[in-house]
Amino acid sequence: MKGYLGIDVGSVSTNLVFMGENGKIREAIYLRTRGQPIFALQEGLRQLAERLPANTVVRGVGTTGSGRYLAGIIAGADVVKNEITSHAVAASTLVPGVQTILEIGGQDSKIIILRNGVVTDFAMNTVCAAGTGSFLDQQAARLNIPIEDFGELALKSTVPVRIAGRCAVFAESDMIHKQQMGYSLPDILAGLCEALVRNYLNNVGKGKEILPPVVFQGGVAANAGMRRAFEQALGLEVHVPPHYNVMGAVGAALLAREKMAGGGTSRFRGFGVAKTRFKAGGFECEGCPNLCEVVEITREGEVIARWGDRCGRWSGSLGCQENAV
Amino acid sequence: MKVTFPHMGHMWICLAAMLEYLGVEVVVPPPTSKRTLTLGARHAPEFACLPLKLNLGNFIEAAERGADTILMAGGCGPCRFGYYAQVEHAILEDLGYNYRLVVMEPPQRHVGELLSKIKYITGHSSWWEVIRGIRFGYQKARMVDELERQAHYLRPRESHRGSTDKAFQRALQEIIPVKHPRDLPKAAERARKIMAQVAIKPRPVLRVGIVGEIFTLLEPFANHDLERKLGYLGVQADRSIYLSEWINDHLFLGLVRGLRSRREACRAAPPYLNHFVGGHGQETVGSTVIYARQGYDGVIQLLPFTCMPEIVAHSVLPGLSNELDIPTLTITVDEQSGEAGLVTRLEAFVDLLARKRGVVV
Numbered sequence: 092m093k094g095y096l097g098i099d100v101g102s103v104s105t106n107l108v109f110m111g112e113n114g115k116i117r118e119a120i121y122l123r124t125r126g127q128p129i130f131a132l133q134e135g136l137r138q139l140a141e142r143l144p145a146n147t148v149v150r151g152v153g154t155t156g157s158g159r160y161l162a163g164i165i166a167g168a169d170v171v172k173n174e175i176t177s178h179a180v181a182a183s184t185l186v187p188g189v190q191t192i193l194e195i196g197g198q199d200s201k202i203i204i205l206r207n208g209v210v211t212d213f214a215m216n217t218v219c220a221a222g223t224g225s226f227l228d229q230q231a232a233r234l235n236i237p238i239e240d241f242g243e244l245a246l247k248s249t250v251p252v253r254i255a256g257r258c259a260v261f262a263e264s265d266m267i268h269k270q271q272m273g274y275s276l277p278d279i280l281a282g283l284c285e286a287l288v289r290n291y292l293n294n295v296g297k298g299k300e301i302l303p304p305v306v307f308q309g310g311v312a313a314n315a316g317m318r319r320a321f322e323q324a325l326g327l328e329v330h331v332p333p334h335y336n337v338m339g340a341v342g343a344a345l346l347a348r349e350k351m352a353g354g355g356t357s358r359f360r361g362f363g364v365a366k367t368r369f370k371a372g373g374f375e376c377e378g379c380p381n382l383c384e385v386v387e388i389t390r391e392g393e394v395i396a397r398w399g400d401r402c403g404r405w406s407g408s409l410g411c412q413e414n415a416v
Numbered sequence: 417m418k419v420t421f422p423h424m425g426h427m428w429i430c431l432a433a434m435l436e437y438l439g440v441e442v443v444v445p446p447p448t449s450k451r452t453l454t455l456g457a458r459h460a461p462e463f464a465c466l467p468l469k470l471n472l473g474n475f476i477e478a479a480e481r482g483a484d485t486i487l488m489a490g491g492c493g494p495c496r497f498g499y500y501a502q503v504e505h506a507i508l509e510d511l512g513y514n515y516r517l518v519v520m521e522p523p524q525r526h527v528g529e530l531l532s533k534i535k536y537i538t539g540h541s542s543w544w545e546v547i548r549g550i551r552f553g554y555q556k557a558r559m560v561d562e563l564e565r566q567a568h569y570l571r572p573r574e575s576h577r578g579s580t581d582k583a584f585q586r587a588l589q590e591i592i593p594v595k596h597p598r599d600l601p602k603a604a605e606r607a608r609k610i611m612a613q614v615a616i617k618p619r620p621v622l623r624v625g626i627v628g629e630i631f632t633l634l635e636p637f638a639n640h641d642l643e644r645k646l647g648y649l650g651v652q653a654d655r656s657i658y659l660s661e662w663i664n665d666h667l668f669l670g671l672v673r674g675l676r677s678r679r680e681a682c683r684a685a686p687p688y689l690n691h692f693v694g695g696h697g698q699e700t701v702g703s704t705v706i707y708a709r710q711g712y713d714g715v716i717q718l719l720p721f722t723c724m725p726e727i728v729a730h731s732v733l734p735g736l737s738n739e740l741d742i743p744t745l746t747i748t749v750d751e752q753s754g755e756a757g758l759v760t761r762l763e764a765f766v767d768l769l770a771r772k773r774g775v776v777v
Contacts, residue, residue, distance in 0.1 A: 175764035
């Protein structure tokens with residue numbers, strides 16, 4: 092089997108997909124990053140190798156997410172692209188004609204506006220719309236309900252409570268206040284969804300023209316309560332695509348296919364990477380008062396990449412082909 | 417008297433040249449660094465903007481090198497900058513620094529007000545000498561700006577990553593040590609030659625205009641080296657205000673002809689923003705209009721967190737962007753800014769522009 096590998100290393104989750112040459116998603120893996128992106132990526136590659144037949148050929152690799160450069164070095168990527176582009180490419184391929192993408196992940200919220208299949212505008216959370224996914228996760232844990240049931244519970248609400256949603260600190264204290272007043276759990280959860288949607292539209296979606304079809308993706312799209320809150324606030328139908336939680340990885344795989352269409356061999360280091368010893372170390376450079384924190388990636392004890400210095404003293408001292416992913 | 421002043425990009429080159437030419441002892445603060453920011457942010461009010469925090473850090477670090485007099489710009493109008501000199505001085509006094517303060521208010525009527533402030537510092541110099549000193553500093557500013565423009569052109573086209581930056585630093589080293597106006601033309605020639613040696617490859621390049629608050633535009637530490645990052649992404653950046661243009665507009669009241677001036681920018685701002693809102697708010701809107709007319713691919717607005725004039729401009733930009741079909745991206749900076757987030761936004765913005773134009777960078 093031949094195909095393309097898409098890798099999305101985010102702050103909360105690490106996702107891998109294997110896409111056949113026809114664009115069909117063969118395998119999708121969703122793992123928690125748990126603050127250890129290298130380990131999560133290696134674990135993902137190991138699981139993927141187990142699931143795929145032995146004769147699999149990887150024709151191209153794309154990485155995305157906040158850990159895209161790290162993942163690109165470790166896996167040997169042919170294309171490294173940011174989340175916005177990857178998500179836009181994935182959504183417009185899976186949902187043809189999409190004009191608005193609402194994307195809420197663990198840490199980042201974004202809105203992407205497309206017209207005629209081209210991204211014309213985007214925005215990411217600024218000061219206070221960050222961490223929506225993590226916040227929902229944390230509230231579910233506090234209320235002792237599995238995060239998977241959060242959305243279904245919220246849907247049972249008949250009269251959502253109004254919750255202050257400007258930032259997580261205020262939202263939590265207001266939620267506690269409403270609990271003490273005796274409101275039912277579903278009403279509070281539905282109110283929280285509405286507050287987060289209100290906050291998203293006021294901060295991230297500000298000034299953007301939201302036209303249908305609207306796609307909602309990212310980990311938070313699993314939450315049916317959030318989806319309904321969006322539909323009510325926008326007065327539009329909101330689609331959640333089948334691979335909503337690995338769309339970044341899907342986009343990265345599509346971009347890898349685009350890049351490799353002209354021919355050439357992939358730089359993929361092979362599934363054996365899962366067994367290689369990678370180490371991320373670092374030191375504080377004392378060359379000037381900037382005290383840059385330089386990150387060093389070693390493979391079996393040999394330095395293969397460095398970054399983080401402002402002046403290029405360290406990142407420029409390695410062979411160019413290793414750096415210039 | 418050992419005079420110091422805050423850093424704002426390469427301003428120190430021209431200020432030091434002027435003051436030293438007039439026989440004043442100058443203490444240039446160490447380059448703005450993380451330490452500068454840490455010192456400044458520790459002692460500044462939390463909601464003051466980034467320029468105040470960095471200025472304060474510069475002054476503390478300059479005191480460690482023996483500076484005892486601050487030369488600082490003043491201002492008027494809705495932007496808080498006008499009282500920063502006084503506030504910073506008061507904070508430094510509370511911290512136990514014995515600084516003398518000289519504020520250069522922008523001249524309201526004629527250049528004489530400015531000259532008298534400079535004469536106060538230089539003491540014994542004649543009027544004629546003072547004017548020659550100012551002219552010398554200004555010539556250096558013009559030269560540095562020319563080199564910087566050259567670097568903006570070369571960076572996205574260079575054959576070897578980083579060669580422009582190396583050449584630019586070497587070219588600056590030709591300009592910086594010049595002590596007398598008569599030596600400047602020769603040094604300028606040598607600097608130009610260095611820049612001309614950078615090897616370039618023809619490739620499609622995007623053009624992006626950078627607008628916004630002047631300090632964050634000029635100080636690479638404050639804007640995370642935005643211009644260099646854009647260059648590496650294949651973008652030729654143009655800054656809407658260069659130091660020499662600002663000096664001409666605000667200190668010489670537009671005396672030097674043939675330079676781009678704030679007046680054009682302000683004339684281009686209506687109907688989107690019809691009047692002065694403080695700082696460079698109106699120029700931000702006007703420059704964006706001008707960039708759109710000149711066929712630029714996009715515009716990036718830079719501002720320090722809590723900057724009121726730029727917030728006004730920011731709220732005007734979406735409508736303008738729609739009407740004139742020019743994508744805009746706003747970047748807010750302060751001591752909490754993270755680099756990864758900035759890089760993601762820049763990459764996404766450049767991707768958007770490239771796909772819109774149908775080029776691959």
